[in-house]
Amino acid sequence: MRWLLNLLFWGGVVNLFYGFYHKSYIDYTQGEKWIGFSVLWLTFVYLPIFLVHRWKGKRLEDYTLTDENFAKMRDRNSKKPENQ
Numbered sequence: 618m619r620w621l622l623n624l625l626f627w628g629g630v631v632n633l634f635y636g637f638y639h640k641s642y643i644d645y646t647q648g649e650k651w652i653g654f655s656v657l658w659l660t661f662v663y664l665p666i667f668l669v670h671r672w673k674g675k676r677l678e679d680y681t682l683t684d685e686n687f688a689k690m691r692d693r694n695s696k697k698p699e700n701q
Contacts, residue, residue: 618670635651636650
């Protein structure tokens, strides 16, 4: 999965830079289309796949602010010594 994510990311980045090159030296409107496609690709295809891969096996409750997590933070802060 890591190789696939790397391939998708660098493919999108290369496509983006090609769009800038195409825009500057060949055809402005076609370059804009290449850049737009690259941004859409990285946003709507790569990013969700990356997020699913990174969040696999993690609990969302550990990262949300709930009353229970606030209580844990308060307990942790109250147990610290005064001089730290």
